[in-house]
Amino acid sequence: MKNIWIVAKKDLSSFFSSPVFYSLTSVFLILNGFIFFNILNFFSLQSFQAQQLRGGGIGLNLNEMVIEPSFQNMAVILLLIIPLVTMRSFAEEKKSKTFALLLSSPIHLREIIVGKFLACMIVITLMILLSAYSTIYLFIVGHPEVGPIITGYLGILLMTGCYVSMGLFASSLTDNQIIAAVISFGLSLFIWIIGWGAQASGPGLGQLLEFLSLITHLEHFLKGLVSSSDLVYYFSFILFGLFLTHRILESSRWR
Amino acid sequence: MIEVEQLSKSYGPREAIKNLSFQIKKGEVVGFLGPNGAGKSTTMNILSCIMPASSGSARICGYDVFEQALEIRKLIGYLPETPPLYSDMVVYDYLTFAARLRNIPSKKTKLAVDQVIERCSLNEVDGRIIGRLSKGYQQRVGIAQALVHDPDILILDEPTIGLDPIQIIEIRKLIQELSASHTIILSSHILPEITQICKRVIIISDGQIAAVDSLEALTTRLRKGERLLLKIRQNNNEIINKLSALKKVTTVTEEQPAQFIIDCEPNADIQDEIAQLTLDNKWGLVELKPVSMTLEDIFLKLTLEENEGPQ
Numbered sequence: 429m430k431n432i433w434i435v436a437k438k439d440l441s442s443f444f445s446s447p448v449f450y451s452l453t454s455v456f457l458i459l460n461g462f463i464f465f466n467i468l469n470f471f472s473l474q475s476f477q478a479q480q481l482r483g484g485g486i487g488l489n490l491n492e493m494v495i496e497p498s499f500q501n502m503a504v505i506l507l508l509i510i511p512l513v514t515m516r517s518f519a520e521e522k523k524s525k526t527f528a529l530l531l532s533s534p535i536h537l538r539e540i541i542v543g544k545f546l547a548c549m550i551v552i553t554l555m556i557l558l559s560a561y562s563t564i565y566l567f568i569v570g571h572p573e574v575g576p577i578i579t580g581y582l583g584i585l586l587m588t589g590c591y592v593s594m595g596l597f598a599s600s601l602t603d604n605q606i607i608a609a610v611i612s613f614g615l616s617l618f619i620w621i622i623g624w625g626a627q628a629s630g631p632g633l634g635q636l637l638e639f640l641s642l643i644t645h646l647e648h649f650l651k652g653l654v655s656s657s658d659l660v661y662y663f664s665f666i667l668f669g670l671f672l673t674h675r676i677l678e679s680s681r682w683r
Numbered sequence: 684m685i686e687v688e689q690l691s692k693s694y695g696p697r698e699a700i701k702n703l704s705f706q707i708k709k710g711e712v713v714g715f716l717g718p719n720g721a722g723k724s725t726t727m728n729i730l731s732c733i734m735p736a737s738s739g740s741a742r743i744c745g746y747d748v749f750e751q752a753l754e755i756r757k758l759i760g761y762l763p764e765t766p767p768l769y770s771d772m773v774v775y776d777y778l779t780f781a782a783r784l785r786n787i788p789s790k791k792t793k794l795a796v797d798q799v800i801e802r803c804s805l806n807e808v809d810g811r812i813i814g815r816l817s818k819g820y821q822q823r824v825g826i827a828q829a830l831v832h833d834p835d836i837l838i839l840d841e842p843t844i845g846l847d848p849i850q851i852i853e854i855r856k857l858i859q860e861l862s863a864s865h866t867i868i869l870s871s872h873i874l875p876e877i878t879q880i881c882k883r884v885i886i887i888s889d890g891q892i893a894a895v896d897s898l899e900a901l902t903t904r905l906r907k908g909e910r911l912l913l914k915i916r917q918n919n920n921e922i923i924n925k926l927s928a929l930k931k932v933t934t935v936t937e938e939q940p941a942q943f944i945i946d947c948e949p950n951a952d953i954q955d956e957i958a959q960l961t962l963d964n965k966w967g968l969v970e971l972k973p974v975s976m977t978l979e980d981i982f983l984k985l986t987l988e989e990n991e992g993p994q
Contacts, residue, residue: 434783442771529767529828531733533784534756681734 435543514595522603576652583649593669690739714881715870766825770814785832819850916967
């Protein structure tokens with residue numbers, strides 16, 4: 429546990445001392461803010477019209493019309509941002525030959541991997557926290573339901589975990605950061621849209637593809653639904669990604 | 684302390700090292716010598732548990748490099764050919780990180796880092812970013828990283844490569860200081876370096892051991908006879924003939940005008956005769972001295988013999 433934190437702390441300090449983190453966070457916050465502003469604008473227009481048409485009385489649901497789409501859009505932006513956070517994890521260590529320092533130290537390979545996973549997770553959680561001003565704002569001007577917001581953040585974090593574990597896997601494959609980012613972006617996008625194949629395939633395979641898709645499981649969380657099947661999906665996805673990373677790094681020592 | 688038996692490693696079809704066997708005792712300073720691509724780095728990588736061997740075994744302090752890698756990593760300090768430096772980190776933070784990685788408890792980290800900074804004379808640069816340091820200082824930080832947990836064994840892969848002459852001397856001095864209290868394995872393709880630092884040499888050529896011995900033993904073993912240098916003022920064709928005519932002289936070669944290398948039989952002790960001959964002929968004696976074989980000659984001879992052998 430101590431070794432994991434040593435590795436994570438080092439990665440975090442290099443994140444915070446590099447301009448990459450700040451530019452990524454800025455882009456994330458700007459895009460997120462712009463989208464939130466537009467969703468909110470649309471919502472107020474709708475509720476204004478609804479009031480006029482029906483003579484008032486019916487309030488539109490803030491959770492369904494603002495928070496849920498905000499989370500969905502955040503998931504898309506994260507899809508673009510996370511490969512850029514994870515790409516350096518192993519690729520840069522291999523390129524600059526610093527990986528030898530970690531490998532010749534008395535720590536397990538799995539501690540290195542989990543440490544790097546933790547560092548990426550903390551960085552992205554921080555980005556998400558910074559964007560939480562929008563949710564806080566909604567609490568100031570309205571009365572959204574708390575439950576779905578909490579599960580929504582939980583779902584986003586679990587999905588982030590999946591992206592990060594795929595990103596680490598991609599980064600372990602190569603010593604080129606750009607290739608790592610491209611692979612991880614491709615994988616993330618593919619696992620996102622894999623459910624689209626469900627319509628074209630038979631009932632058995634279709635269900636499987638539907639189940640594999642990241643977005644189906646996220647929808648449940650955004651609706652305020654936490655089911656064990658979704659949790660199992662996310663956790664096994666993350667562990668599988670980390671396991672593959674471990675295999676790749678271990679086998680590269682033999683070659 | 685270090686026992687290597689029948690160690691082999693192949694990268695695909697290419698065999699990097701073949702059946703290496705050698706032993707290193709506690710406190711020894713051993714030099715790995717060989718041309719580029721001879722398998723020095725591969726051997727060091729295996730010894731520091733970074734990559735496993737294809738076959739054979741290596742044990743350090745009784746621990747197997749494959750089975751008990753974690754134990755060994757606590758005992759060794761390793762400086763790879765390219766020092767593993769995070770160029771965006773400050774020297775002090777980097778060494779702290781290295782110390783923590785090597786299981787130094789957090790309370791003792793500061794002390795350990797301060798000591799290693801003192802030892803490697805990094806006081807002036809400990810607050811600077813590694814990427815902006817000179818190559819010499821970067822190399823020092825690399826050595827400091829290997830030393831921070833005060834390991835029993837130091838494995839240094841080409842510690843002076845790419846440095847300027849002054850920096851080389853500084854690093855050598857540092858290694859010499861360290862050799863008093865550590866077992867050191869050092870690799871190099873630069874011969875004088877090994878001559879100055881190491882007591883024992885392992886010469887590797889083409890992935891195989893060409894010779895393992897102490898420097899003096901190697902020199903005597905390979906010097907088949909003695910060699911003298913004669914420098915005189917005059918020069919004519921007769922001189923070579925007259926010198927060759929002397930008893931016990933095997934060959935005479937004119938190295939430069941009026942400068943001769945005289946090879947003679949072992950224990951010939953013919954300086955007197957040569958001096959007498961020079962005086963008698965009034966060649967004008969400038970210098971007459973025995974030439975000891977340098978490691979360079981030994982190395983060339985060994986690797987050449989190796990190549991000529993199977994043909």
